[in-house]
Amino acid sequence: MVTTVKVVKSMLVLLEVLASGDGGFVVVVEVVIGGLGICSSYCSPVENQRKMALISAPSVIFLHMCVPMQGAQLKKHIDATLGSGNLREAVRLPPGEDLNEWLAVNTVDFFNQVNLLYGTLTEFCTASTCPAMTAGSKYEYRWADGVTIKKPIEVSAPKYVEYLMDWIESQLDDESMFPQKLGAPFPPNFQDVVKTIFKRLFRVYAHIYHTHFQKIVSLKEEAHLNTCFKHFVLFTWEFRLIDKGELAPLYELVESILQL
Ligand SMILES: [Zn+2]
DSSP, rough: OOOOEEEEESEEEEEEEEEEOOEEEEEEEEEEEESSSOEEEEEEEEEEEEEEEEEEEEEEEEEEEEEEHHHHHHHHHHHHHHHHHHHHHHTTTTTTTOOOHHHHHHHHHHHHHHHHHHHHHTTSSOOOOOOSSEETTTTTEEEEOOOOOOOOOOOOHHHHHHHHHHHHHHHHTTTTTOOSSTTTOTTTTTHHHHHHHEEEHHHHHHHHHHHHHHHHHHTOOOOHHHHHHHHHHHHHTTTOOOGGGGGGGGGGHHHHTTTO
């Protein structure tokens, strides 16, 4: 399963990818230059070799590391079905595949997608423009991870998103939660953690739609945002990952996607 996801923002990044050859790993690097859109994607099996990639002027780099082959095949399946344009089909569990594996691969994909979207807004979503993590005037989210921060604290939207993304990353990096070895068991609370991840990712969409949609339109990212969100909603609905009540800030949009 996917273990490491790194997000690096830099104008010039020397990216070093070290892949261990244990059973065949795949390194996927997606580079975004300028606005949204994956400009270059590298995905191939790497065994016992170091890959050095010099990437010029990317604004965001996502690195998914060490995906054992089964995860890689599922990832290919996602890309292929997404390419067909049928999102309803793309979210379904492929026949014969393990549900937890499918949830795990998709969790990483959606995490990256939300990171990409929010990454284009970081200069517009600041502690002064967004002193609280809101979704319209009715909803405000406070941060608590239940471990280091037990009592919810009020933080700015960018701080909230930072906490949220760091927390998700720590879950993805936790081998006992997202097993790296093929066939390694998922913990009993795996799906609960996946649900919490999706619940929190939804909040980033809710903030973007309510507070930064005009900026998204001016950046001409509207269609991309809508497609990402549609995919997100169809996936979370298919596997009942988010409680209906949590969807309230964007319920009309969710309703139109699901055609309820
Ligand atoms: Zn904001």
